[in-house]
Amino acid sequence: MKSPENSTFITLCFMAFSIYLHFNLLILFLLIAEYIILFVISLTSQQVVTKFIPEYYRNIITIFGIFFSIILTIHGFTVTNSDYTLKKIDVKIDNLPPEYEHFSIALLTDIHIGPTVYKDRVKKMVDSVNKLNPHMIAISGDLVDGYVEYLGERVKLINNLKSKYGTFFVTGNHEYYQDHIDRWMEFFKKNVNMTILRNSRGIIRRDNSNHVICVAGVDDIFSTNINVPGHGTDAKKALEGCPDTNSTNILLVHQPNAANKILRSPLIRTKPVHLTLSGHTHAGQFYVVYPIAWLLNTYLYGLHTVIGNSQIYVSAGTNFWGPPIKRWNSCEITLISLRRE
Numbered sequence: 090m091k092s093p094e095n096s097t098f099i100t101l102c103f104m105a106f107s108i109y110l111h112f113n114l115l116i117l118f119l120l121i122a123e124y125i126i127l128f129v130i131s132l133t134s135q136q137v138v139t140k141f142i143p144e145y146y147r148n149i150i151t152i153f154g155i156f157f158s159i160i161l162t163i164h165g166f167t168v169t170n171s172d173y174t175l176k177k178i179d180v181k182i183d184n185l186p187p188e189y190e191h192f193s194i195a196l197l198t199d200i201h202i203g204p205t206v207y208k209d210r211v212k213k214m215v216d217s218v219n220k221l222n223p224h225m226i227a228i229s230g231d232l233v234d235g236y237v238e239y240l241g242e243r244v245k246l247i248n249n250l251k252s253k254y255g256t257f258f259v260t261g262n263h264e265y266y267q268d269h270i271d272r273w274m275e276f277f278k279k280n281v282n283m284t285i286l287r288n289s290r291g292i293i294r295r296d297n298s299n300h301v302i303c304v305a306g307v308d309d310i311f312s313t314n315i316n317v318p319g320h321g322t323d324a325k326k327a328l329e330g331c332p333d334t335n336s337t338n339i340l341l342v343h344q345p346n347a348a349n350k351i352l353r354s355p356l357i358r359t360k361p362v363h364l365t366l367s368g369h370t371h372a373g374q375f376y377v378v379y380p381i382a383w384l385l386n387t388y389l390y391g392l393h394t395v396i397g398n399s400q401i402y403v404s405a406g407t408n409f410w411g412p413p414i415k416r417w418n419s420c421e422i423t424l425i426s427l428r429r430e
Contacts (some may be wrong), residue, residue, distance in 0.1 A: 099204055115154045190429050218422060231368065241276060260320075370405075
């Protein structure tokens, strides 16, 4: 059984939800602002004020809110129907040998193959990545958003990704939402050419170098929180196979909050992580959600130094969740180039 491709009805339903979400959050922010102003007035004046915005203006604001929500939804829809934004960044790594200078990683996160991410969009993503000719590809979670029987054929398009050292994948929270995670794991192993990092690691050795790149990855923290049998975040297990010396350690962790806990744990004193690759936040996805996402995530977007020489890059996400709506330039494919100090 397959899910419908390019369903106009499904897309319109999600766009209607986007308008509804934008409108309600805009009104919520306005109400919060009004209550803050009323509170300040009550502290600085003897006058009792119960409303800051007159009733007449409230009606105008409601109309404006609906109009603005429609405009933001249309704008976001044009973003997700445009070319992917290519984000190129250089990451300086301590003691990186010359043979690994400009080693390139194509980072994909939050692909969300599902109700509104169809086969043609997955193909466009694959073609865009292959043009970059990266040394390796990392998928930091939320590859799928649904059931195996509906989405399997779309997911097989991941096999068309090309890189010298292959594709590495870790789970995100959405892998655990609908279908049973073990069904997806079985499907991935049988049908998708990628290395699944489940609290494990892969070793890349370039040109017979004495130095290696250790790519480690953990199960998403959501599996720990809901006690999925056989699943759970275990960074110690993931990193234990990385060499103690002559190794650049890269860690794939879907959620930056989980990554932050790992990178600040005592484990990192014995097994340093030079670069962590995350997603999950979508950089807010919607303009009206951005402030909330900023408050809830230690690192919302971009490259950050966590502690010492350990860095984390949080992608804005390759695609989107639910409504095909996103902020400007935030459907991102990231090309990371490792550089010597």
